[in-house]
Amino acid sequence: MKNKRSREPERVFTGLAAAAGVGTGRVYLYESASDMRVQEVRIPTSKVRFEQHRILEAAARASDRVEGLQNEARKLSGPAGEEIGYLLDAYQQMLSGSRLIRGVQKRIATEHINAEAAVMKEVGLMAEAFASMEDTYLAARIDDVREVGRRLVEALTGETDEPLDRMPQNSVVVARQFSPADTAQLDPNIVSGLVTTVGGVESHTAIVARSLGLPAVIVEPEFLNIARNGDEIIIDGSVGAVILRPTAATRARYRRIRSSLAKDQRALLKIKSVPAVTRDGFAIKLLANIELPTEADAAVDAGAEGIGLFRSEFMFMNRDTLPSEQEQFEAISRVIKDMNGRTVTIRTLDVGADKLGHALGLKPGPNPALGLRAIRFSLSKRRLFLTQLSAILRAAALGPVRILLPMVCTVEEVREVRKVLIKVASRLKRSGVKIPDQLPPLGVMIEIPGAALAADALAAESDFFAIGTNDLTQYTLAIDRADEQVAYLYNPIHPAVLRLIQFSAEAAASAGIPVSVCGEVAGDDRMTPLLLGFGISELSMAPAHILKVKKRILELNLSAISGRVRRVTSESDPARLKSLVAEFAES
Ligand code: PEP
Ligand code: MG
Numbered sequence: 001m002k003n004k005r006s007r008e009p010e011r012v013f014t015g016l017a018a019a020a021g022v023g024t025g026r027v028y029l030y031e032s033a034s035d036m037r038v039q040e041v042r043i044p045t046s047k048v049r050f051e052q053h054r055i056l057e058a059a060a061r062a063s064d065r066v067e068g069l070q071n072e073a074r075k076l077s078g079p080a081g082e083e084i085g086y087l088l089d090a091y092q093q094m095l096s097g098s099r100l101i102r103g104v105q106k107r108i109a110t111e112h113i114n115a116e117a118a119v120m121k122e123v124g125l126m127a128e129a130f131a132s133m134e135d136t137y138l139a140a141r142i143d144d145v146r147e148v149g150r151r152l153v154e155a156l157t158g159e160t161d162e163p164l165d166r167m168p169q170n171s172v173v174v175a176r177q178f179s180p181a182d183t184a185q186l187d188p189n190i191v192s193g194l195v196t197t198v199g200g201v202e203s204h205t206a207i208v209a210r211s212l213g214l215p216a217v218i219v220e221p222e223f224l225n226i227a228r229n230g231d232e233i234i235i236d237g238s239v240g241a242v243i244l245r246p247t248a249a250t251r252a253r254y255r256r257i258r259s260s261l262a263k264d265q266r267a268l269l270k271i272k273s274v275p276a277v278t279r280d281g282f283a284i285k286l287l288a289n290i291e292l293p294t295e296a297d298a299a300v301d302a303g304a305e306g307i308g309l310f311r312s313e314f315m316f317m318n319r320d321t322l323p324s325e326q327e328q329f330e331a332i333s334r335v336i337k338d339m340n341g342r343t344v345t346i347r348t349l350d351v352g353a354d355k356l357g358h359a360l361g362l363k364p365g366p367n368p369a370l371g372l373r374a375i376r377f378s379l380s381k382r383r384l385f386l387t388q389l390s391a392i393l394r395a396a397a398l399g400p401v402r403i404l405l406p407m408v409c410t411v412e413e414v415r416e417v418r419k420v421l422i423k424v425a426s427r428l429k430r431s432g433v434k435i436p437d438q439l440p441p442l443g444v445m446i447e448i449p450g451a452a453l454a455a456d457a458l459a460a461e462s463d464f465f466a467i468g469t470n471d472l473t474q475y476t477l478a479i480d481r482a483d484e485q486v487a488y489l490y491n492p493i494h495p496a497v498l499r500l501i502q503f504s505a506e507a508a509a510s511a512g513i514p515v516s517v518c519g520e521v522a523g524d525d526r527m528t529p530l531l532l533g534f535g536i537s538e539l540s541m542a543p544a545h546i547l548k549v550k551k552r553i554l555e556l557n558l559s560a561i562s563g564r565v566r567r568v569t570s571e572s573d574p575a576r577l578k579s580l581v582a583e584f585a586e587s
């Protein structure tokens with residue numbers, strides 16, 4: 001059978017590049033929770049108690065298995081471990097006398113069906129209820145409910161072997177969807193990649209795959225009808241390609257790609273301590289984006305000159321209570337201490353749309369991406385905001401800090417925050433709390449098109465700019481950045497986005513304030529020459545991208561390309577623009 005299939009022609013699928021890198025191996029088909037089928041069996045009244053007891057026992061067994069995973073997750077370092085830890089806690093809650101288990105028991109009694117069928121029906125009902133919610137965070141929890149359902153059915157049917165435990169070496173896991181908890185079980189020494197047909201490049205699963213260094217691609221659902229267990233496969237997470245049954249020529253090409261990637265990585269480590277200065281002497285600041293205080297170590301390891309974006313909202317997520325001022329102070333202080341004298345830019349709470357914390361009591365409006373979020377939310381929840389500012393100001397006594405405001409759209413917002421900041425500072429001083437003599441610089445994110453177009457006015461009120469190209473692209477082009485259905489239109493190299501970046505950079509330069517780019521394009525070395533050509537001299541990115549961008553800077557002669565920037569921004573044809581940007585990258 002295998003021989004017959006191996007004579008079938010090579011198939012190349014192009015999808016979304018969710019995590020970079022190249023992996024080769026054999027297809028390992030994994031059935032995800034929502035694909036599971038169970039048989040419904042009618043039971044007599046005399047067996048109802050027995051079935052109800054079975055589900056309780058199954059829940060206890062599933063809970064033991066999740067506990068095992070929790071122990072494994074604790075061994076993972078950094079954001080992957082924390083992310084998975086929170087999820088597994090949620091699974092445990094659902095497995096212990098929750099609405100799900102009670103619902104299953106009730107269904108067994110009223111519908112007289114077996115426990116497996118009752119679980120699947122209850123999960124289906126809950127999934128429907130979640131899907132209809134306007135709250136995108138809750139809607140995304142459907143997958144967690146399904147995952148718990150799958151674990152319950154496994155425990156009921158006795159099929160308790162975790163298929164992921166017994167994967168052969170060099171497996172490429174192929175699944176319709178794959179939960180972050182499953183990802184926790186993947187051993188990067190055994191697994192070479194992950195292919196799914198559902199999800200976005202910003203999903204938890206993609207984040208965990210990136211943390212584990214596993215290439216991941218999201219492809220068309222048709223792929224599942226074509227891939228078979230054991231098929232030879234190559235996954236290229238850097239360009240979003242998946243190749244089934246590669247020919248000898250493709251195999252050889254990828255062998256060359258892999259060895260050149262490994263060589264590049266070794267070469268990059270040599271420039272870790274080299275200053276990021278262009279060939280003609282322009283010094284560029286390379287900074288790190290972090291979500292959790294524990295990531296500061298990775299920033300230092302990658303040679304970051306500071307933190308250009310600390311997404312403080314992650315301290316508020318996956319918890320039922322708000323972090324106290326002291327807790328926030330300690331988390332920020334940890335980053336400041338780890339950065340050892342390098343500047344830490346702390347962004348105030350950027351919640352709303354896809355970023356929600358239960359404890360914040362956010363009520364998503366009709367369009368959460370355009371609603372009460374980010375700085376608008378902070379200004380409407382004064383107590384919460386004062387607490388965060390107090391924590392930041394206290395921590396600022398320990399090392400250089402900047403305060404960054406998300407989703408600013410008017411100068412009034414900046415003025416209002418400055419007033420609040422001065423008030424908080426004087427209150428702290430009156431109470432004898434140590435804070436720096438000079439207030440930290442107050443900057444704004446340029447990530448709303450209106451803010452970019454009003455950048456000159458905002459520059460007059462701000463101490464620095466950080467251009468958030470992720471949201472700037474989303475809002476300029478009206479493309480939801482986490483929706484795979486419109487991902488083909490998500491393009492920061494759109495003339496409108498580039499012009500807004502350039503306009504903001506020029507406004508900052510005229511006002512004499514520093515400007516950085518901290519969206520994903522900052523970590524894309526093909527964009528580095530153009531961004532520098534716009535006059536941007538600070539780039540903030542995930543620590544893993546810093547050395548690659550630095551290499552590009554060391555090779556660049558900035559004076560030679562500056563005169564050509566106008567050609568790029570006056571080009572309105574997207575295809576010609578793309579090739580111009582590519583030309584720039586080759587400069
Ligand atoms: C951005 O929008 O570009 C940005 C850096 O912020 P976030 O990705 O957290 O929205
Ligand atoms: Mg943003």
